[in-house]
Amino acid sequence: MLKRSKIEDLLSSTTTKDKVLIKGWVKTRRDSKDFSFVEVNDGSCLKNMQVIAKNSLNNYEEIKKLSTGSSVAVEGSLVESQGGSQKYEIQAEKIEIYGIAPDDYPLQKKKMTDEYLRTIAHLRPRTNKYGAAFRIRSELSYAIHHFFHDRGFKYVHTPIITGSDCEGAGEMFQVTTLDMNNLQKTKDGKVNYGEDFFGKEAHLTVSGQLNGEMYACALGDIYTFGPTFRAENSNTPRHAAEFWMIEPEMAFADLHDDMDVAEDMVRYCVKHIMEHCASDLELFEKFVDPTLKQTLENIAHNNFARVSYTEAIELMKKSGKKFEYTPEYGIDMQTEHERFLAEEYFKKPVIVYNYPKEIKAFYMRLNDDGKTVAAMDVLVPRIGELIGGSQREERYDVLVSRIKELGMREQDYEWYLxxxxxxxxxxxxxxxGFERMMMLVTGITNIRDVIPFPRTPKSVSF
RNA sequence: UCCGACUUAGCUCAGCGGUAGAGCAAUCGGCUGUUAACCGAUCGGUCGUCCGUUCGAACCGGACAGUCGGAGCCA
Known part of the structure; x- marks a missing residue:
């Protein structure tokens, strides 16, 4: 029994082969006088295998009906191609047809808009662009695991369902087994969560950080890499209700160690993709973002800029640039500010650190000035905020007083404390944000196009 | 959630007050070691939904829905 070869392997072969078997989907078919060209793609790479199907094949009449999208198995010899566009082609000895795609197959042999392809998200991975994007997504995941594994970080699986309503990173999705059409109320008219699956309110996680910290304070260096859920009604090309997040946490590390790891990681991932996904990247540079290569090389070969929040505000003030929101110490940075810093001023990724405590979360470590916290954001041209992080407040008394200061309930944080x-x-x-890194690496401008089946407000198809 | 734009054939769009058009796709035929092949023909739409203005609406007005872009929230 002949074993199936991947088209990627055959096209990179150094020799022709007498007997090969490929299986895949027909991209296009062209008939010639007494044979037919059938281009087959199996998803292993961007390129198709050109198959020569002679009219002497016993099912040639069937082969001539092969339409775009049809699935086949092809057995034959791998020979050097007479045409200019490919090194090898297969002279078919046998073509088995698995399934014909009828004429209502929605994918066409021409450019289709991203908006349209989202409506057929179940078929879009068969297009060149989305095939390339999701091969890169796979490779980028691998790169992340590789980066941390190399550095002795342990991979921790933090829970998806959380019983703590104090993760504090936005609106949460509720998880319940209660019959929503027949809710049992308590005497004061509230929903009786005692009857719910967990006996209390439960939600989908908005961050694994608090859990991650516990494992860092046991295993040393850890990271999480999993799905995250935000029920924010965000309608932008950079937000999704379900996305994947990577959250490293390092014991015995300060803010500068944090920034170093963040920068190293982004650079490592970019280099890895440049090295391992060259032909897929070429597609994005050609059809999506002509400046992509330049952007990625800029990241690979230059250090990120680093400025404190205070310095960033000052240099924006001095820039003479007109902002809609005037930069002033104490304001939350607007998108226009982030874009100015990354795209115009530094023209490369920039890390802004030491933010006023008023605009940052309770768990961030209070600096000695008493005004700022040891927080940092990595801002990237075109994407905006790629990373948000901080040194954590490890001093019990300081943390408790921060919790109280913000009007939060101490008892909700007992295990954390x-x-x-x-x-x-x-x-x-x-x-x-994993998807944001995908956008960075591919040049794709909408987060919906780097997630296989995106979830956004009013949209959970597939 | 706020602001703006858009919603016409399978896809991409034109038409902007007198009741629908192109290119591509698809189908059929021709030609050819071709390469999103090429040439010819055919098929294809109650113009997002509802309400209103008008003798008459795809075209004007309103509501709703969806999509896209910008803002906010952030990853």
């Missing part, structure tokens, strides 16, 4: 109570250590971490 325990880590500061028993052998507390300085530690730091960050969160990186």
């Amino acid at each position: 325990d880590s500061r109570k028993y052998g507390s250590v300085p530690h730091a971490g960050f969160g990186l």
